[in-house]
Amino acid sequence: MREGEKVLLVDPRGKRYLVTISNREFHTDLGILNLGELHEKDYGDTIESHRGEKFKILKPDINDIIAKMRRGPQIVHPKDAGIIIAYAGISPGDTVIEAGAGSGALTIFLANIVGPSGRVISYEVREDHAEIARKNVELAGFSDRVTIKLKDIYEGIDEDRADHIVLDLPQPERVLPHAVEVLRPGGYFVAYTPCANQVHRFFQAFQEYREHFMKPRVVEVLVREQEVKRDCMRPKTTMLAHTGYITFLRKL
Ligand code: SAM
Numbered sequence: 001m002r003e004g005e006k007v008l009l010v011d012p013r014g015k016r017y018l019v020t021i022s023n024r025e026f027h028t029d030l031g032i033l034n035l036g037e038l039h040e041k042d043y044g045d046t047i048e049s050h051r052g053e054k055f056k057i058l059k060p061d062i063n064d065i066i067a068k069m070r071r072g073p074q075i076v077h078p079k080d081a082g083i084i085i086a087y088a089g090i091s092p093g094d095t096v097i098e099a100g101a102g103s104g105a106l107t108i109f110l111a112n113i114v115g116p117s118g119r120v121i122s123y124e125v126r127e128d129h130a131e132i133a134r135k136n137v138e139l140a141g142f143s144d145r146v147t148i149k150l151k152d153i154y155e156g157i158d159e160d161r162a163d164h165i166v167l168d169l170p171q172p173e174r175v176l177p178h179a180v181e182v183l184r185p186g187g188y189f190v191a192y193t194p195c196a197n198q199v200h201r202f203f204q205a206f207q208e209y210r211e212h213f214m215k216p217r218v219v220e221v222l223v224r225e226q227e228v229k230r231d232c233m234r235p236k237t238t239m240l241a242h243t244g245y246i247t248f249l250r251k252l
Pocket of ligand 1: 073074075099100101103104105106107123124125126129151152153168170
């Protein structure tokens with residue numbers, strides 16, 4: 001394995017550590033690891049701490065990156081990112097315009113699905129958030145296909161054409177006039193909004209643009225995790241009850 005590569009280490013309790021391969025020590029409560037030893041290892045091998053505790057070496061995926069990355073504003077949860085990608089049919093090679101970039105979590109999900117031949121152009125109005133998103137996208141290894149743009153998307157979209165527009169910001173209705181200009185026929189306008197009154201306000205504004213879109217669809221995604229024991233399976237007592245409403249409009 002190469003210097004600078006990111007690997008996931010899993011300790012005997014299942015605790016995960018995202019580390020970078022380099023000739024340095026990494027301290028855990030189960031002992032010290034010499035990360036230089038990773039050069040001679042492969043995924044699936046183990047590395048031992050000075051106390052003899054074995055850590056499994058895995059290739060990290062985007063969920064590991066998102067779990068460990070620096071957070072700025074609230075991120076879009078994987079359950080919502082999944083439905084956005086699936087319902088809008090976002091595919092390898094697509095160009096997606098996103099706003100705001102925030103912490104870059106949804107940017108990373110989008111970049112992962114559009115692949116190396118696709119593009120994600122993410123507008124962000126706050127410089128500090130743009131910087132966090134840029135670093136997180138780099139950590140995920142997607143800087144080649146993502147541009148974080150320091151710009152207010154309400155003022156306009158610079159690009160001539162987009163396959164999809166995906167928004168997580170307070171007033172998505174203010175992007176409708178720009179979306180009508182740049183969205184390709186068949187592409188999706190997706191708005192993620194935490195509050196019902198935002199959806200309501202969006203639909204009031206949407207009336208003016210309805211001739212440009214197919215019938216809208218609004219969903220909320222609930223995931224009920226199960227607790228599986230030897231003699232009983234039942235829903236977990238607590239669950240992530242509400243994150244946001246997701247509105248899908250398909251361009252005609
Ligand atoms: N989806 C992001 C993620 O998963 O990490 C989180 C987005 S965060 C909740 C909303 C972001 O939208 C903030 O960073 C905010 O600064 C940005 N924002 C708000 N209005 C904007 C606008 N008009 N243009 C661009 N970005 C905007």
